Amino acid sequence: MSKKVLIITYYWPPAGGPGVQRWLKFVKYLPQFDVEPIVYIPENSNYPLVDDSLESEIPKGITILKQPIKEPYRLAKLFSKKSSKTISKGIIPEEKEQSLLEKFMLFVRGNFFIPDARVGWVKPSVKFLSEYIQTENIETIITTGPPHSLHLIGLQLKNRLNIKWLADFRDPWTTIGYHKALKLTKWSANKHKLLEKRVLNTADRIIVTSEVTKNEFEELTNKPIEVITNGYDDESTVDFQMDEKFTLAHIGSLLSKRNPENLWEVLAELINEDADFSKDFQLNLVGAVSENVKNSLKKSTLSDYVNEVGYVSHKESIVFQKKSQLLLLIEIDSEDTQCIIPGKLFEYMISNRPIIALGPNGSDVEKIIKETNTGQYFYYSDYGSLKNTILQYYDAYKNKGIQSYPIGLQKYHRKALTQSLSKLL
Structure with a gap:
């Protein structure tokens, strides 16, 4: 008989973006390991990104259970549709660029909705799921955050029913980069830390996506912590033709602080020095781009080479x-982002295109790229080596074409990762 597991998640199709992929894929493969997943989601959620194609x-x-949720961002849209949508996507303007309304919205978000804007879903969810779990004889629940308010659902269900509970952290809680931008009062900051510690010390097991987060959480709890990264899945065959231009493509959101000005300077210098490079080069930005990044590109005279x-x-x-010649992966240059492993990294790795990544020293991303031979990793202080690498790829593009030689990718397949999860269950 299959083991029933209740998965409590906010992001689910038609939600778009990286947050939905992890548990959509786990749910796909869990039945192959004798686990029956039951998914609990909001009924009328206000997703910042929508991708209807994922529903297929x-x-x-x-079995998918739904309960209504009250979304504060709907109310925020009455004041400013643009600001509420931007902040809900995680694109927070630099302090000096924030309007008074944006500053007010961030203060309200950080201090009146702890741990996040979905906290109002906790109480009705606990009431509904308490009855469902007992009726269906479910022995194990999984909560996945962010939003970390879903872990409070797990916390209360654990205290009520003493059910086995696994808390999955796709991102950290109080050390994630945007947390500092929420204009928290001292009381609110302490409240976040208290809830984080309570979750970490009450759950039966913690799942994280990186070694850095595991090391961080081990300072807060003695509960067992397992690293299960994100990964890649078998994609349906797609028709494509390689770009004729020497394209460098970034796929995903480019936040204000995710702005590698050293890279823009390198590209501008190569364009000025080499007429052929200037004619061949194109920067494809696929996803939301902050005004701060756009301004930096304009300042570096790259606007004419950008395909937004x-x-x-x-x-x-x-x-x-x-179809891109090279793939660009950028993370904020901060100690807080060492633990961030973007979900798109793993899809990049199987695309057969080399990766140029920029991020902080000590990042888990750096280790994975080097281990799998899927590209080159640079720090924000690098300049000469970054320029030389791009030139080498450009020479390869002009001659026999750019090649990629990845190794050891199999352990990052979604099925292999789901097998690791099934062992915890």
């Missing part, structure tokens, strides 16, 4: 990954 990937026959595509469906993003 929901496995048939899966905007948000596309997951299937369309796969096409961009496969």
